[in-house]
Amino acid sequence: MGTEPFVGGYPAPSKTGASGVWSAKSVQLYAGGAAWPMPTVGHWTFIGDADNTSSGGANDLYGEGGIFQTAAQVSAGNNEYYVIGRWTNQAGMTGSGAGIIKGLRINGDEAPSGTIGVSKYYNWSLSNGVSFSGGGPVFVENAGIPAHYIVMAGYTGASYQYYHSRIVKLNDSEVEQASGSLRTSNGGPHGVRNPNLIMWNNELYQIAHGHQYQNGQYKKHILVTKINEVTLASTTPAAHLYHSAWGYTYYQMTGRIIVQPKTDATGNTLNVTYDGYHQTPAGGSGNNVIMVNQWTTGGSISYNHSNDYNIYNNSSSKDLYLTDTETEGDVFWISGYGIADSVVSSTRSFSAIMKRTYQASSLGDNGTWILKLQTGGYNQSTHITSIALDSSNNKLYFHGYADGIGGSTDNSTFIGRIDVTNPTWVLDWCNAYVNTGFSNYPSWGRNKLILTANDTITSYGYTQVTEGGGVNPVVAQLITVPRDGSSKDGSGSNDGQSLSSHDIKDKCLFQLVSASTNVTITDSNSGPGINMSGSQEYSNPTQGTTNFNDTDPSPVLYKTGGV
Amino acid sequence: MGYALDDPANPDRWTRGDPAAPPHVQMSLEREDLSTLPEDASPEKPYAWNWLTGEWDLQDPVEDYEPEGEPPE
Numbered sequence: 256m257g258t259e260p261f262v263g264g265y266p267a268p269s270k271t272g273a274s275g276v277w278s279a280k281s282v283q284l285y286a287g288g289a290a291w292p293m294p295t296v297g298h299w300t301f302i303g304d305a306d307n308t309s310s311g312g313a314n315d316l317y318g319e320g321g322i323f324q325t326a327a328q329v330s331a332g333n334n335e336y337y338v339i340g341r342w343t344n345q346a347g348m349t350g351s352g353a354g355i356i357k358g359l360r361i362n363g364d365e366a367p368s369g370t371i372g373v374s375k376y377y378n379w380s381l382s383n384g385v386s387f388s389g390g391g392p393v394f395v396e397n398a399g400i401p402a403h404y405i406v407m408a409g410y411t412g413a414s415y416q417y418y419h420s421r422i423v424k425l426n427d428s429e430v431e432q433a434s435g436s437l438r439t440s441n442g443g444p445h446g447v448r449n450p451n452l453i454m455w456n457n458e459l460y461q462i463a464h465g466h467q468y469q470n471g472q473y474k475k476h477i478l479v480t481k482i483n484e485v486t487l488a489s490t491t492p493a494a495h496l497y498h499s500a501w502g503y504t505y506y507q508m509t510g511r512i513i514v515q516p517k518t519d520a521t522g523n524t525l526n527v528t529y530d531g532y533h534q535t536p537a538g539g540s541g542n543n544v545i546m547v548n549q550w551t552t553g554g555s556i557s558y559n560h561s562n563d564y565n566i567y568n569n570s571s572s573k574d575l576y577l578t579d580t581e582t583e584g585d586v587f588w589i590s591g592y593g594i595a596d597s598v599v600s601s602t603r604s605f606s607a608i609m610k611r612t613y614q615a616s617s618l619g620d621n622g623t624w625i626l627k628l629q630t631g632g633y634n635q636s637t638h639i640t641s642i643a644l645d646s647s648n649n650k651l652y653f654h655g656y657a658d659g660i661g662g663s664t665d666n667s668t669f670i671g672r673i674d675v676t677n678p679t680w681v682l683d684w685c686n687a688y689v690n691t692g693f694s695n696y697p698s699w700g701r702n703k704l705i706l707t708a709n710d711t712i713t714s715y716g717y718t719q720v721t722e723g724g725g726v727n728p729v730v731a732q733l734i735t736v737p738r739d740g741s742s743k744d745g746s747g748s749n750d751g752q753s754l755s756s757h758d759i760k761d762k763c764l765f766q767l768v769s770a771s772t773n774v775t776i777t778d779s780n781s782g783p784g785i786n787m788s789g790s791q792e793y794s795n796p797t798q799g800t801t802n803f804n805d806t807d808p809s810p811v812l813y814k815t816g817g818v
Numbered sequence: 819m820g821y822a823l824d825d826p827a828n829p830d831r832w833t834r835g836d837p838a839a840p841p842h843v844q845m846s847l848e849r850e851d852l853s854t855l856p857e858d859a860s861p862e863k864p865y866a867w868n869w870l871t872g873e874w875d876l877q878d879p880v881e882d883y884e885p886e887g888e889p890p891e
Binding site for chain 1: 840842844845849850852853855856858859860861863864865866867874877880
């Protein structure tokens with residue numbers, strides 16, 4: 256045993272490399288001094304046509320829909336997930352189609368793995384393109400059958416009221432069991448949009464926007480119906496929810512709808528959050544507010560008017576937009592964003608996370624916290640687009656995007672964690688993840704940010720990769736990082752893209768709203784309220800035919816790298 | 819009222835009605851602009867927001883229309 260710290264050559268260890276043959280003692284020595292190469296802390300996966308091998312030009316896969324696990328996948332314990340995305344440019348496709356990818360394993364502290372066994376896309380003959388709800392769940396399972404359902408909206412043109420929802424029922428072998436469409440029954444234009452699916456009271460429901468004529472315009476309301484799990488037709492109970500004052504110029508539900516069971520799929524109470532135009536108590540007109548309420552079902556659907564509240568932005572701009580919710584019994588968290596004067600200069604978007612409690616006759620306010628990137632040299636707009644609650648550890652995770660962070664000039668994803676143990680919340684960490692040369696976006700709403708194996712969290716979104724000749728396919732991305740925030744100040748690559756992670760906590764102002772300069776958020780139940788009518792507003796239209804095709808490339812490519 | 823077409827949050831400069839546009843861009847561009855709702859909107863002249871053009875399209879008259887709801891307080 257000499258004093259040589261290694262066997263072989265003399266390459267100095269670095270964070271990214273330690274060539275040569277090293278003795279165990281030397282490894283111990285250098286690791287103790289933090290000089291030994293650290294393992295990859297953060298895995299970044301691209302899914303799609305990353306090599307541009309498909310015929311007819313690059314096929315793009317957008318990270319929409321979400322990442323899901325069925326009961327069988329959970330039981331298997333091998334970290335396999337469904338990845339639901341939206342394809343464009345597939346051969347034979349008009350517009351876009353719903354992509355289903357099965358077989359990918361998200362392993363947490365090791366790179367994703369697995370063999371892609373299913374790589375399909377859906378569209379249907381009446382539609383020239385499909386899209387997913389931008390907020391609520393689009394994939395649910397009835398484990399008792401077992402079957403799972405995917406819902407999308409399809410643009411069908413003026414002859415078919417522009418939009419229908421389309422539900423597909425699949426078994427665990429991904430064989431289609433049924434497929435069906437819904438439109439509105441009133442015959443007016445614009446049909447059904449933003450469909451959510453939910454198992455509620457052990458039954459399948461669709462909740463979506465419809466349109467109905469009011470006061471010189473076709474306004475949005477929210478339609479809910481139980482779905483027959485054999486035929487996928489609408490059935491009873493059903494209802495629609497609308498502004499009591501929607502006969503006046505403003506007042507309608509325009510934005511996202513997010514539904515979550517109060518407890519689990521067997522419970523009969525649903526926590527429902529949506530946004531739309533309302534007259535704010537502070538004055539003004541036609542501003543976007545977030546609206547919350549609880550529904551129950553059984554023989555009919557009912558609505559608790561006592562804890563129905565609006566949450567509005569009374570800053571320099573009056574709009575507040577919904578992005579996601581988390582729920583735990585009667586307690587729920589809401590993420591959103593608005594615009595206000597920056598503390599640095601001009602106006603910027605801020606993000607808000609609100610904790611509320613449904614009470615029998617009111618809504619409890621447990622705090623509103625504001626995240627702004629307006630310090631440490633930053634003056635960036637910020638949008639939190641999804642949240643994930645780790646209730647056993649009192650942690651709330653978020654992801655979002657902002658431009659000009661982490662040294663990038665493009666939009667990049669940030670991921671962070673908040674300790675919500677006490678009424679005074681603490682921002683534990685916030686890191687930016689940069690794909691040099693391209694924007695990368697975390698997706699919006701449910702099932703886009705999930706807790707994954709080995710104390711990691713995975714963000715779902717999309718970005719682009721360079722394939723030469725000006726071809727830059729859009730690929731879905733998974734960013735999996737440790738929950739302790741240690742994936743920061745690193746660099747790496749994936750499929751030739753330079754990736755990096757950056758600690759941006761010192762660029763964040765994370766404050767209770769009362770301490771957040773220029774931002775005011777208030778709850779109110781004054782003014783015109785919300786009505787629920789127990790009528791069926793869906794109808795079962797001309798169905799067309801469903802196309803269920805292999806993707807090109809088949810199977811879809813996935814490439815992993817890290818930072 | 820959503821993003822302008824040249825908003826940094828719309829870096830690829832997606833245009834209205836493009837089915838390939840990401841959902842947050844689609845939703846933003848498709849949001850009704852009530853400030854441009856024609857003043858003559860009525861049951862005889864109902865309008866529907868056309869997210870393909872960003873304009874209000876005149877529709878066929880509505881029959882048997884009866885206003886619902888209570889006036890704002």
